[in-house]
Every structure is written in structure tokens, then in C-alpha cells.
Amino acid sequence: MKGVVFTEFLGMVEQTFSAxxxxxxxxDAQLPSGGAYTSVGTYSHDEMVAIVVALSQRSGLPVPDLVRAFGKHLFGRFVHAYPAFFDGVNDTFQFLAGIEDIIHAEVLKLYPDAELPRFDVEHHDERSLTLLYHSxxxxxxxxxxxxxxxIDHFGQPIRLVRDASASDRGQRFHLERHA
Ligand code: HEM
Structure with missing residues (x-):
């Protein structure tokens, strides 16, 4: 996992909790790296899991809630760090349908050793978008x-449903526009 993910996570912890x-x-996490991350370095994703578990224990907040909050925070950071990815894109479905072939494809050029998930577009029309995440x-x-x-960034009325019946092909995310 790229160091930028760790530095962003620790930045959020400092902002939300304290230094x-x-x-x-x-x-607490007893990290092999000692916790000294550089944004271009690469570290085991087990370290991220250990840090989040340690934060959960100290804060009393569930791990999934912390990780979800981090995802929202990280997205805001990406908007600032990679404005070019948002040029001419003003629709949530258009943006998300391009994660695999546009966004992460470019990320891989910048960081050839990035470990990225797969995001397959299972369905995409005017009203709904279904993504299949696999990692x-x-x-x-x-x-x-x-x-x-x-969804927050583009400000459109869209509902997200995470399919509980995760298949062995991955986790399905279903997005629907509402009036
Ligand atoms: C401008 C937008 C984005 C940029 C620049 C970006 C970039 C990155 C980078 C640098 C990583 C770390 C790779 C590594 O640790 O080796 C990553 C991982 C990841 N990205 Fe993105 N990403 C973007 C948007 C998104 C969006 C919108 C989603 C969700 C739909 C997403 C899903 C993920 C996930 C889940 C991972 C964790 C790795 C895994 O699951 O295996 N990314 N991305």
C-alpha cells in the first residue's frame, strides 16, 4: 500500500483526534516500519489494518466506521491533489464508471507498484450504476x-446501496438517482 494512504490516514487522525x-x-500497532511513512514509499497493507484496529480500540469506534470515514476524507484529498481527474467531469456515474479504466489506470502510471482493486461496471444507465469491487x-x-x-462531491441526489449478498466475485455497490 502506498505511503500516501498512510500519511493521509494519520493526518485525518490528527485532525479529528489529536497528535x-x-x-x-x-x-500500539507495533509496526515493522516504525510508522515513519513517506508518500511514495510502499508498505504492507497489514500495517494499515493494525493502525485502524489500534484507533478503534482507543476511540471505541467500530473499524468499519473509521475506514468509511477515512474513505470520505481521502476522496476530498484526491480532489485537491489530482484536479486533472475532475476536468470536464460533472456527473457521479460518469466519474465512478471510469475508476478502473481512467482513474486507477493513471494512478498506475504515477505509481507503478500501486496495489489497486478491480472495479467492474456491471450496469450503467441514466438512472442507476452497479459497480463490482474486488480486491x-x-x-x-x-x-x-x-x-x-x-456522491457528496458532485452534489447529485444519489442513493448508495451496498449489496449484502457479496458474491465470490466481489462486493456489489448499487447507486440510484432519486428525485
Ligand atoms: C481521483 C480519484 C482517485 C485516485 C487518485 C485514487 C488513487 C488511489 C491510490 C494511490 C491508491 C493506493 C494504491 C496502493 O496503496 O498501492 C488507491 C487505492 C484504492 N482505491 Fe483509488 N483513487 C481514486 C478514486 C477512487 C474511488 C472513487 C474509489 C471507489 C470507488 C477508489 C477505490 C480504491 C480502493 C478501495 C483502494 C484500496 C486498495 C484495494 O482495495 O485493494 N479509488 N486509489
Whole structure:
């Protein structure tokens, strides 16, 4: 996992909790890297899991809630860091349907060792969009937070339903426009 994900996560923890909380969870998590991340470095995704679990224990908040909140936060950071990805894009479905072939394809050019999920578009029309997320790292909650961040960003009335019956092909996210 790229260091930028860690630095953004710790930045959110500092903002939402405190700098002491950052130090405490880094200590608790007993990280092989020692918690000194650089944005272009690459670290085991197990470290992210350990940090989030440590934050959950200290804050009393459930891990999925923390990861989802992080996804929303990270999306806002991406909007600032990669404005070119948003040029001429003003629709949530248009943006999300391009995660795999446009956004993450470009990310891979910038960071050739990035470990990215698969986002298949199962269905896309004017009213609804169905995405199938698949990753051996199982960051479904992060994906949900990023999708919610996209919906907020474009400001359109869209409802997100996460399909409970996750198939072995992945986690399905269903988005529907409402009036
Ligand atoms: C401008 C928009 C975006 C940029 C620049 C971006 C970039 C990245 C980067 C750099 C990583 C880390 C790769 C690694 O750790 O090696 C990542 C991972 C990920 N991205 Fe994106 N992303 C964007 C939008 C999205 C959106 C909207 C979603 C959800 C629909 C998404 C879903 C994910 C997930 C779930 C991961 C975690 C890795 C995994 O699940 O295996 N991304 N992305």
C-alpha cells in the first residue's frame, strides 16, 4: 500500500483526534516500519489494518466506521491533489464508471507498484450504476467511503446501496438517482 494512504490516514487522525492519538496508535500497532511513512514509499497493507484496529480500540469506534470515514476524507484529498481527474467531469456515474479504466489506470502510471482493486461496471444507465469491487485486500469499507465522497462531491441526489449478498466475485455497490 502506498505511503500516501498512510500519511493521509494519520493526518485525518490528527485532525479529528489529536497528535497524541497518532503517537499512541503507532506505538500500539507495533509496526515493522516504525510508522515513519513517506508518500511514495510502499508498505504492507497489514500495517494499515493494525493502525485502524489500534484507533478503534482507543476511540471505541467500530473499524468499519473509521475506514468509511477515512474513505470520505481521502476522496476530498484526491480532489485537491489530482484536479486533472475532475476536468470536464460533472456527473457521479460518469466519474465512478471510469475508476478502473481512467482513474486507477493513471494512478498506475504515477505509481507503478500501486496495489489497486478491480472495479467492474456491471450496469450503467441514466438512472442507476452497479459497480463490482474486488480486491484481495478487502477494503470494501474504504471503497464505500470513497463512493460516498464522490456522491457528496458532485452534489447529485444519489442513493448508495451496498449489496449484502457479496458474491465470490466481489462486493456489489448499487447507486440510484432519486428525485
Ligand atoms: C481521483 C480519484 C482517485 C485516485 C487518485 C485514487 C488513487 C488511489 C491510490 C494511490 C491508491 C493506493 C494504491 C496502493 O496503496 O498501492 C488507491 C487505492 C484504492 N482505491 Fe483509488 N483513487 C481514486 C478514486 C477512487 C474511488 C472513487 C474509489 C471507489 C470507488 C477508489 C477505490 C480504491 C480502493 C478501495 C483502494 C484500496 C486498495 C484495494 O482495495 O485493494 N479509488 N486509489
Amino acid at each position: 497524541d492519538m497518532v503517537d499512541d496508535i503507532i506505538d 484481495p485486500r478487502h477494503f470494501e469499507d474504504l471503497a464505500e467511503g470513497l463512493i460516498l465522497g464522490s
